[in-house]
Amino acid sequence: MSTEASIRADDTRAEARALSTAATTAGHAPSIHNTQPWRWRLTSNELNLYLDHSRGAEVTDPHSRLAILSCGAALHHALVSLTADGWHTILARMPDPAHPDHLARLRLDHRIPVSLEARRHRQTIRLRHTDRRPTAGTTTDADELNAIVAVVKSAGAGLHILRPDQVLELASAADQAQRAENADITWQTEVNYWTGGTRPLGSGIPDAAIPDQDAQTTVPGRDFGHHGDLPISTAHENAATFAILYGPEDGEVDWLRAGEALSAAWLTATELGLSVLPLSATIEVAVTRERIRHLLAGLGHPHLVLRITTGDPAGTAAPHTPRLPADQVIERF
Ligand SMILES: Cc1cc2nc3c(=O)[nH]c(=O)nc-3n(C[C@H](O)[C@H](O)[C@H](O)COP(=O)(O)O)c2cc1C
Incomplete structure (x- = not known):
């Protein structure tokens, strides 16, 4: 093989490796009920992201808004990984209008210098996790909140920090949403499925990540229908900040972008030593x-x-949730 051909072969292998690492890294993304509703199709020079309805939460999320948002977080994780490997990528969101489940196509464009920050960002993906424990700690620093608001904005979405009077309105809406969901037997069955013993291995929320008693909070967290094994403080949570992640429109591409922004915000928060808990009940119920x-x-x-x-x-970190084996979410061609 000529030197030129051997360099080309090395480049091709490096590209395939970077794409494969990106798809694997994306598997650590947060998702509604840890359903991991994504499927990646990987070729030697392209990564395609699809919504996988077979792992959807049909009752909680009939229009797939939270599933697509979860896929957006996975997409952002993949982009972080490719940047950490020194690639500038070309991203097409919803590239095929005839196939709306085809959420994104990623192609490698050209090499870029690798920064320490990009590498650290990829490492943060493995540290990020959902912590449902209430903390009676100190309020979040305004500069740190501004840093999170800024990354959300650069990801094409917005983050509105709620004032104390608005937190009371949120608390009332969260209570209304939870009561509506609790009154629906099909909703209860679905939550039991994703938090009980029969869900597919490597998905769903284990008891170790669910609080062992009701938390003393103004805004109620998700009622999973049972207490778990996660020890929590009995102090009233009074120092939490609540925020609304929003976008200009309410369609599939906006949900995808919101997921990208969620990932960007959560990774930044993790690096700042902050904890993020998504609360989606008020978004799931139309009236709230x-x-x-x-x-x-x-x-x-x-x-x-x-x-x-x-x-x-x-x-003491709350435990991490499991993930599906890579071969169940990545198809290689
Ligand atoms: C769109 C979305 C909505 C979520 N809604 C809630 C929620 O209402 N309550 C909750 O406790 N966790 C919620 N989560 C957190 C998921 O349960 C969590 O990401 C998943 O179990 C995986 O765990 P991990 O984040 O620790 O990796 C949500 C996550 C996403 C992405």
């Missing part, structure tokens, strides 16, 4: 989604509520 939209006062459409807290002072 409308109440949350009013809180935005014309800024846009709500996609997710976030609780942001200072990290646990004891430094």
Whole structure:
């Protein structure tokens, strides 16, 4: 083989490796009920992201808004990985209008210098996790919140930090949403499936990540229908910040972008030592989604509520949830 041909072969192998690492790294993304509703198709020079309806939460999320948002987080994780490997990529969102489940196509464009920050960002993907424990710690620093708002904006979405009076309205809406869901037997069955023993291995929320008692909070967290094994403090959570992740419109591509922004915000928060908890019940129920939209006062459409807290002072991390084996979410061609 000529030197030129051998260099080309090395380049091709490096590209395939970077794409494969990106798809694997994306598997660590957060998702509604840890359903991991994504499927990657990997060729030697392209990565394609599809919504996988077979792992959807049909009752909680009939229009797939939260599933697509979860896929957006996975897409952002993949982009972070490719940047950490020194690639500038060409991203097409919803590249094929005839196939709306084809959410994104990623192609490698050209090499870029690798920064330490990009490498650190990829490492943060493995550290990020959902922590449902209430913390009675200190309020979040305004500069740190501004840093999160800025990354959300650069990801094409917005983050509205709620004032104390708006938090009370959020609490009331969250309570209304949870009561509506609890009254629906099909909803209860679905939550039991994703938090119980029969879900596919490597998905769903284990008891180890569910609080062992009701938390003392103003805004109620998700009622999973049972207590788990996660020890939590009995102190009242009074220092949390609540925010609404929003976008200009309310369609599939906006949900995808919101997921990218969620990932960007969460990775930045993790690096700042902050904890993020998505709260989606008010978004799942149409009437409470409308109440949350009013809180935005014309800024846009709500996609997710976030609780942001200072990290646990004891430094005892809540456990990580499992993930599906890579061969169940990545198809190689
Ligand atoms: C769109 C979306 C909505 C979510 N909604 C909630 C929620 O309402 N309550 C909750 O406790 N966790 C919620 N989560 C967190 C997921 O349950 C969590 O990401 C998943 O179990 C994987 O765990 P990990 O984030 O620790 O990796 C949500 C996550 C996403 C991406």
